[in-house]
Amino acid sequence: MSPEEREWLAQEQAAAFERNNGADVHDGALSAGYVAIARALRQPIEVQLPADFAARLAAMATQQRSAVEVESGLEKRLLLILGIIFGVAALVVGLIFGASWFAPVLGQLDQLGQSSLSLLLGLLACLGGSAVAQRLPLLLGRKHQALA
Amino acid sequence: MGGCTTGTCNRSQRRRIQYVVTIVPTSHAEDQALVDAVLSGSPGAFERLVREYQKLCWHVIHRMVRHTEDTQDLCQETFLRVYQYLHQYRNESALKSWIAQVAYSVAKRHLERKRIPLAEPSADGEGLSPLDRVSHDFDIEAASIVSQSADYLHEAVDCLPPLQRTILTLYHLDEMPIAEIATITGLAEGTIKSHLFRSRKQLREALNDRMGVAA
Numbered sequence: 010m011s012p013e014e015r016e017w018l019a020q021e022q023a024a025a026f027e028r029n030n031g032a033d034v035h036d037g038a039l040s041a042g043y044v045a046i047a048r049a050l051r052q053p054i055e056v057q058l059p060a061d062f063a064a065r066l067a068a069m070a071t072q073q074r075s076a077v078e079v080e081s082g083l084e085k086r087l088l089l090i091l092g093i094i095f096g097v098a099a100l101v102v103g104l105i106f107g108a109s110w111f112a113p114v115l116g117q118l119d120q121l122g123q124s125s126l127s128l129l130l131g132l133l134a135c136l137g138g139s140a141v142a143q144r145l146p147l148l149l150g151r152k153h154q155a156l157a
Numbered sequence: 158m159g160g161c162t163t164g165t166c167n168r169s170q171r172r173r174i175q176y177v178v179t180i181v182p183t184s185h186a187e188d189q190a191l192v193d194a195v196l197s198g199s200p201g202a203f204e205r206l207v208r209e210y211q212k213l214c215w216h217v218i219h220r221m222v223r224h225t226e227d228t229q230d231l232c233q234e235t236f237l238r239v240y241q242y243l244h245q246y247r248n249e250s251a252l253k254s255w256i257a258q259v260a261y262s263v264a265k266r267h268l269e270r271k272r273i274p275l276a277e278p279s280a281d282g283e284g285l286s287p288l289d290r291v292s293h294d295f296d297i298e299a300a301s302i303v304s305q306s307a308d309y310l311h312e313a314v315d316c317l318p319p320l321q322r323t324i325l326t327l328y329h330l331d332e333m334p335i336a337e338i339a340t341i342t343g344l345a346e347g348t349i350k351s352h353l354f355r356s357r358k359q360l361r362e363a364l365n366d367r368m369g370v371a372a
Contacts, residue, residue: 042361
């Protein structure tokens with residue numbers, strides 16, 4: 010056994026001796042030297058938090074939660090209204106100008122060959138795959154936010 | 158002793174192993190029940206959670222930052238963060254470790270903002286170890302050797318770098334296993350052992366020197 014291993018054992022023996030209120034045995038002067046240290050390290054630390062700390066914090070958390078709930082409820086409603094407005098506007102514009110926009114596009118698609126179309130689809134698939142690969146680590150890392 | 162190191166377990170050994178395997182999640186089940194109660198907004202659940210873990214939170218943060226008012230603020234920040242992210246708690250570890258982990262990261266960020274190093278090298282630029290900064294003003298004759306050494310040790314622990322103070326407290330006072338401390342601090346178990354070993358050795362040497370002076 011190396012001197013370091015012996016010293017580690019002595020430290021651990023002293024720690025166990027103090028943890029078990031002297032029921033464990035420690036042998037040798039080496040571990041005896043660590044008993045005072047283990048005892049000092051086990052001295053309770055005074056917790057200087059107000060007596061109503063838990064109650065106050067619970068009230069604060071509940072307030073925050075209801076504020077967030079109200080905010081998110083309002084946000085959801087506003088988003089829904091906006092979505093409906095945009096949807097209706099897009100439908101109206103599409104009905105008025107749609108024919109003139111889509112005719113040239115359909116004409117060009119007819120001119121494109123079958124091979125060009127597959128190349129275009131392949132490119133879109135690559136872009137989609139790359140976007141998913143970029144977002145995946147972010148999604149997986151989200152669970153560690155509390156610790157960041 | 159009662160293990161089956163050769164790979165051939167008898168029936169009673171297998172039964173004992175099964176018992177150990179099934180008993181472990183039970184303690185986490187209590188944690189999960191408390192978490193579920195908080196998440197479902199059960200009255201008094203979060204207050205109970207805070208009351209249960211405020212002492213541990215104080216230990217971690219106060220050992221790191223040493224400033225009482227900052228510790229109070231950071232404890233509050235920790236529990237608000239716990240409340241905000243509690244839905245992310247997975248039953249893989251004890252709630253105690255998860256909360257201590259949040260407290261540790263809150264305190265660590267505070268120290269980083271204040272540019273206070275988390276772990277100092279064993280000796281500074283002038284060749285002084287952190288324990289050399291312990292006051293030499295003890296009234297040796299006024300106190301008994303035992304209480305004097307205890308006072309000296311408390312001051313010596315305060316002079317250790319934040320990380321070492323915290324590891325010593327979690328191991329000795331909160332009786333956390335090394336693996337759990339490694340999870341909380343995000344360090345390897347070997348690193349935790351090394352910090353424990355070196356800090357206790359430093360304290361012993363400092364105490365020996367001190368008592369040598371006293372004698």
